[in-house]
Each structure stands twice: as C-alpha cells, then as structure tokens.
Amino acid sequence: MRRPGTGARPGPVAPPGTGAPPEPAVPPEPAVPPGPGTAAAGVLPTGHGAADGGEPAEEGPAGATGLRAERVGRRTGGRLIVDGVTLAPRTGETVGLLGPNGSGKSTLLRLLAGVLAPSAGVVTLDGLPLPRVGRRATARRVAAVEQHAHTQTELTVRDVVALGRIPHRRPWSAASAADARAVALALDRTGLTDRAGQSWHTLSGGERQRAQIARALAQEPRELLLDEPTNHLDIQHQLDLLDLVAGLPVTTVIALHDLNLAAMYCDRLLVLRAGRAVAEGTPAEVLTPDLIERVYGVRAEVTHGPGHPVVRFLRR
Template structure:
C-alpha cells in the first residue's frame, strides 16, 4: 500500500527539534527498524501504530538515544544525539517504558524525584526547584495522596502513572511513551491521554488501541516489519484497507466529527 499523502502543515526545519532521518536498527542480523524518517513538529502528538514486533519500541529507543542506530541518524536541534550527550539529551527528552521494575525500596515521591537527576550536579541535594517540580508532577498524575507510599505496593496502573509523573518531573520538551495505557482501565486510559494531550510538549506515543490513537493523536506513523507503511492524520491513515493489510482484520471506519471511529468485524460472520 502506498503511503497516504499528508497535507503539508509546516514540518520543522531539519535543524530544530527531534528528527529521525532514515534510521535503521539491526539486531542479530535482522532489521528491527528499516529506514524510518520522522520529523516532529513542536507541540504535536504523534502516535506510533503497528502490530507486535513492528518496531515501535525500538524506534522510541532510537529517538531517545538509548539505542544507537545501525544506519541513519537521530538529531536534536540539528546535532546527532551522540554529540549532544546523554545528560543533555535527558534534560530534553523523557521516556516512559512499557515495563519498569526495581528491587530498591522507594516511595512514590522518590521514584518521581528520579526525573530531576539530569538537572542536578552529582551528589548535590535536591533544590526547592526540584521539590516543586516533583510536587507538580505528582499532582498532574493524580498521585499526591500516594506520595509517601511504597512504589511496590501500587497497582500496575498506579505504577504506570508514577512513571508518567517521573517523566513530567524531568520537565522535558519531548516525551516518548511506549504503550502507557496497557495496565489502565478505561477511565484511567482516558484520564492519562487527556493529561498527555494537554502537556506543552512534543509527544510520541506507541499505542495498540486504534480508536484511542484516532482520538488523541494529531498524526500517525504506522509501522509493519520495521518499515513505514503510512503516515498522516488519523483520517488519512486509518482506512479499512490499511487496517486489513497491517493487522489482518476487517473493520468499518466511520468519520465522526473530529476523528474517525473504528468498528471491528467478527471473523467469518460478515457482520459486526
């Protein structure tokens, strides 16, 4: 399938913001990400879609500088991430991984305070600015009443919210999230995505739920076997043909005001 032609809404110049130029990542001789280009526009929310194994998580790690590219380059304000350096990159880009574990006994506030590390000198105590950033992040994530509680006693959804708060305490300009709604019930999925959509940051978020992606994302990038299959607005990208090609399922797509709504069809029945 050819990539839908997205309207030119004024992509940033290559020397501003976070930009992936034909990046690839090879592991054990296999291409996990294969020649993906993505130029992020300030303040937009970009959804990464694709089935399991399509390269979404790997692309996020390349954008964060956690993994080196095999070919291609990721730049931040025109400079390759290795030149920017890990500490400077961490001041700008915050990440929320799909699974986070620790054996260390930490309170929720201590977990959130980890987001301030890139802003502090080694061994220096937390400042009033750090404390205020942590408090505000806890409030935004709805965890103020859990601040003194052990992180290990939280539910899966609450742990994910704590990781969101940790990223917010980092005060990033770019926020990368790997399926942050996985462990949340419907109400908290919507609450979390409302929070993310309202942040004054540029966001890239990997999602499985196509309807949530249509509701909350300004632009979508669809991956399959590591390659870009489609890119554009939700209305341009989320078509029955693309959903069938990428996910192997039949669907109806209704264009309600504001965003498309996907209705999946039962296999073999020909009816919803």
C-alpha cells in the same frame, strides 16, 4: 475521583524554571515542498513499503527544531527491527505510533530516546545528532516512559518522581529548590500528590504508569516518549491516562495498540509494519479499512463522524 489533575488542558503552562522557552509554536514546518501527498519531513508516502533505496532526502536537517529521526534503522542479530524510518513530530503535537506486535514501535522509541544507537540514519535534537548532544543534555530534553517499569528497591512515589531530576543535578550536589518544585509540580499534574509518601510497590498498574509519567515530567522535557502506556489498564484508566498525556504541554510520541484511542488522542499517526513506515498523517487520513487490512490483516469499517474517525472491526 481517580481522575488525575487534568486541569492542565493543552495549556500554555510550561513547568516553571524549565529550559522550555515559550518558543512560539514553530509554524507547521513547511516541511515538504508541495509534493505528492508526502507527509512532513519525508515520511514515506502511504504507498506500500515504497521508498527504500530512495533519493537522498534532505541531508543535514539544518535549523531543524525538536527531536527528529532521519531514516533510522536498527539491526539486531542480523534482523532489521527498524528500517529507514523518518519521524519529525511538530512542536506540541501528539504523534501516535501504530503497528502490530514486533513492528518496531518500541525500538523506534528507544532510538528516539538515545538509549539505543541506530545502525543506520541519525536521530537529531535541534539539528544536532544525539551522541553530540550528550546523554545528560538529551535526558534534560527528552523523557521516556518504558512499557514495564520494575524495581526491587524500596521506593516511595516521591523517590520515583525525584529520579527525573538526576539529569539536572551535578555530582556532590544536594536537591535544590528547583528540584523540589519540579517534583511537586509533576506529582500535582499527575494527581499523585496525596500518594507521594506511599511505597511504589503498593501502587496499582495505572498508578505506577502515572508515577512514571510524573517522573518523566520531573525531567522537564520538551519531548515525551511513551511505550504503550495503557497496556493492562482498564478502560477508565486508559482514558484518564491519555487525557493526562494529551493535555501536557510537550511534544509526545506514543506507541499504542488501540486504534480508536489513537484516533481520539493523536494529532498524527505513523504506522509501522515489519520495521518500515507504511503510512503517516492525520487519523482520518491514515485509518482506512484498506490500511488496517494491509497492516493488521483484519477487516474493519471506519466511520468518519464529526471529530475523529471510529474503527469497527468485523468478524471474519
């Protein structure tokens, strides 16, 4: 009964009154000319840290739709946290970001959200660089859920979800009927309607994550960015939460630690190591014993059953 309203399967249900026009699922971008195993939009070949000084990848993603990172880099204190990563999620898919601690997953998500500016490369939304899209306009399209949400303010769950309407509101204006509808829908979809009046501080970790996701949904985004949302949750809540996320009618980029959960819920995976993309593709393509050993330094067996691959780690 804890299970959130997973009624909304990968449904065509778009929040009403959203900007989200029923954009016919963009045909799986004929991204790259039939090239050698290169994945969409020139993510690095599965080769080890290759492609660096590389060829000038298609400049100016003219006509590109959705959120897209083009060879983005971020340097902090002289260290490259993210180094030339390209990521172009297709409309509606769930992309998993994998990689060890400190591999740059969080930073890449913050670059995608426009909260950090890249020190190299560019993040575009429908072909336009984020700074030109503008902060508010970006926030109406792209919603982000941080790893840890903390506040000292006394807020109800409804207050938290209503924060998602801020980018849609103008100064001096009160909440509109559309705001109320979006908040109600977000609460419903995350199974929090009953708890709307409850204080944020009384929620469990899983419920807080769900409240943050509800807040993100109230933004009526078409792109949703999640940073390890299953951290610190027990297995039931991990599955609940990922069921919820995978069922949302939005394009999702989600950083995950658990390879099996990533295999179960993601359409595609991007693996980072030391800030660089080292593999990209479907879970079956990416999750090989060889890659797992190279990236995480552990030995594993991968069973390809029906459906998604299953990873089993081996003792040293």
